[in-house]
Amino acid sequence: MLNKCENDVMSAVYCLCDGTDGCLISPFDILNVVPQRRRYTAERVENALLSLKNSGYLDLISSERKGEKMYVVSLKASGLAFKSEAIQKRKDFFNRILTAFVGALATFIFGLILKAIFKT
Numbered sequence: 001m002l003n004k005c006e007n008d009v010m011s012a013v014y015c016l017c018d019g020t021d022g023c024l025i026s027p028f029d030i031l032n033v034v035p036q037r038r039r040y041t042a043e044r045v046e047n048a049l050l051s052l053k054n055s056g057y058l059d060l061i062s063s064e065r066k067g068e069k070m071y072v073v074s075l076k077a078s079g080l081a082f083k084s085e086a087i088q089k090r091k092d093f094f095n096r097i098l099t100a101f102v103g104a105l106a107t108f109i110f111g112l113i114l115k116a117i118f119k120t
Helices: 004-017 027-033 042-055 082-119
Strands: 022-025 058-065 068-075
Touching: 004 022, 004 027, 004 042, 004 068, 004 082, 022 027, 027 042, 027 068, 042 058, 042 068
Parallel strands: none
Antiparallel strands: 022 068, 058 068
Protein backbone atom coordinates (compact mmCIF):
# COMPACT_ATOMS: atom_id res chain seq x y z
CA MET A 1 0.00 0.00 0.00
CA LEU A 2 1.42 3.37 -1.01
CA ASN A 3 1.35 6.47 1.18
CA LYS A 4 0.07 9.80 -0.16
CA CYS A 5 3.45 11.04 -1.31
CA GLU A 6 4.28 7.81 -3.12
CA ASN A 7 0.80 7.72 -4.63
CA ASP A 8 1.12 11.28 -5.95
CA VAL A 9 4.61 10.66 -7.34
CA MET A 10 3.57 7.39 -8.97
CA SER A 11 0.56 9.10 -10.52
CA ALA A 12 2.83 11.87 -11.84
CA VAL A 13 5.34 9.37 -13.26
CA TYR A 14 2.53 7.39 -14.89
CA CYS A 15 1.16 10.60 -16.41
CA LEU A 16 4.59 11.73 -17.64
CA CYS A 17 5.31 8.35 -19.22
CA ASP A 18 2.08 8.86 -21.19
CA GLY A 19 1.20 5.25 -21.91
CA THR A 20 4.73 4.04 -22.60
CA ASP A 21 6.68 1.73 -20.34
CA GLY A 22 9.54 4.18 -19.78
CA CYS A 23 10.57 7.81 -19.91
CA LEU A 24 13.27 10.34 -19.04
CA ILE A 25 12.12 12.84 -16.41
CA SER A 26 13.57 15.36 -13.99
CA PRO A 27 12.44 15.98 -10.41
CA PHE A 28 11.07 19.35 -11.53
CA ASP A 29 8.87 17.66 -14.14
CA ILE A 30 7.37 15.59 -11.33
CA LEU A 31 7.02 18.65 -9.07
CA ASN A 32 5.04 20.40 -11.83
CA VAL A 33 2.56 17.51 -12.02
CA VAL A 34 2.03 16.64 -8.34
CA PRO A 35 -0.57 18.66 -6.37
CA GLN A 36 0.92 22.02 -5.35
CA ARG A 37 -0.99 22.18 -2.06
CA ARG A 38 1.16 19.42 -0.54
CA ARG A 39 4.42 21.35 -1.11
CA TYR A 40 6.72 18.56 -2.18
CA THR A 41 10.45 19.09 -2.45
CA ALA A 42 12.92 17.48 -4.85
CA GLU A 43 14.32 15.46 -1.94
CA ARG A 44 10.88 14.09 -1.01
CA VAL A 45 10.25 13.20 -4.64
CA GLU A 46 13.57 11.37 -4.81
CA ASN A 47 12.78 9.44 -1.61
CA ALA A 48 9.36 8.50 -2.99
CA LEU A 49 10.93 7.33 -6.26
CA LEU A 50 13.41 5.16 -4.37
CA SER A 51 10.57 3.72 -2.30
CA LEU A 52 8.60 2.97 -5.46
CA LYS A 53 11.66 1.27 -6.89
CA ASN A 54 11.98 -0.88 -3.77
CA SER A 55 8.26 -1.69 -3.89
CA GLY A 56 8.58 -3.03 -7.43
CA TYR A 57 6.61 -0.38 -9.30
CA LEU A 58 9.48 0.90 -11.44
CA ASP A 59 13.15 0.68 -12.31
CA LEU A 60 15.09 3.86 -11.72
CA ILE A 61 18.45 5.03 -13.04
CA SER A 62 19.81 8.43 -12.01
CA SER A 63 21.87 10.50 -14.43
CA GLU A 64 22.78 14.08 -15.16
CA ARG A 65 22.12 16.13 -18.26
CA LYS A 66 23.63 19.61 -18.49
CA GLY A 67 24.06 19.71 -14.72
CA GLU A 68 20.42 18.79 -14.07
CA LYS A 69 19.51 15.54 -12.34
CA MET A 70 17.46 13.25 -14.56
CA TYR A 71 15.81 9.89 -13.99
CA VAL A 72 15.42 7.11 -16.50
CA VAL A 73 12.20 5.43 -15.40
CA SER A 74 11.02 2.04 -16.65
CA LEU A 75 7.62 0.97 -15.37
CA LYS A 76 7.29 -2.62 -14.22
CA ALA A 77 4.06 -4.64 -14.44
CA SER A 78 2.64 -3.25 -11.19
CA GLY A 79 3.58 0.27 -12.31
CA LEU A 80 1.78 -0.18 -15.62
CA ALA A 81 -1.31 -1.44 -13.76
CA PHE A 82 -1.24 1.50 -11.30
CA LYS A 83 -4.23 3.38 -12.74
CA SER A 84 -6.41 0.30 -13.12
CA GLU A 85 -5.64 -0.70 -9.52
CA ALA A 86 -6.60 2.80 -8.33
CA ILE A 87 -9.90 2.60 -10.23
CA GLN A 88 -10.58 -0.86 -8.77
CA LYS A 89 -9.87 0.38 -5.23
CA ARG A 90 -12.32 3.25 -5.75
CA LYS A 91 -14.99 0.83 -7.01
CA ASP A 92 -14.43 -1.47 -4.03
CA PHE A 93 -14.76 1.47 -1.63
CA PHE A 94 -18.07 2.56 -3.13
CA ASN A 95 -19.33 -1.04 -3.14
CA ARG A 96 -18.57 -1.26 0.59
CA ILE A 97 -20.43 1.99 1.23
CA LEU A 98 -23.40 0.77 -0.82
CA THR A 99 -23.43 -2.57 1.00
CA ALA A 100 -23.38 -0.81 4.38
CA PHE A 101 -26.23 1.47 3.30
CA VAL A 102 -28.36 -1.43 2.03
CA GLY A 103 -27.69 -3.37 5.25
CA ALA A 104 -28.69 -0.38 7.39
CA LEU A 105 -31.85 0.14 5.33
CA ALA A 106 -32.80 -3.54 5.59
CA THR A 107 -32.24 -3.48 9.35
CA PHE A 108 -34.40 -0.37 9.68
CA ILE A 109 -37.25 -1.89 7.65
CA PHE A 110 -36.98 -5.19 9.55
CA GLY A 111 -37.16 -3.25 12.83
CA LEU A 112 -40.30 -1.43 11.66
CA ILE A 113 -41.93 -4.74 10.69
CA LEU A 114 -41.09 -6.31 14.06
CA LYS A 115 -42.38 -3.23 15.85
CA ALA A 116 -45.67 -3.40 13.92
CA ILE A 117 -46.06 -7.14 14.61
CA PHE A 118 -45.47 -6.95 18.35
CA LYS A 119 -47.40 -3.72 18.86
CA THR A 120 -50.75 -5.40 18.28
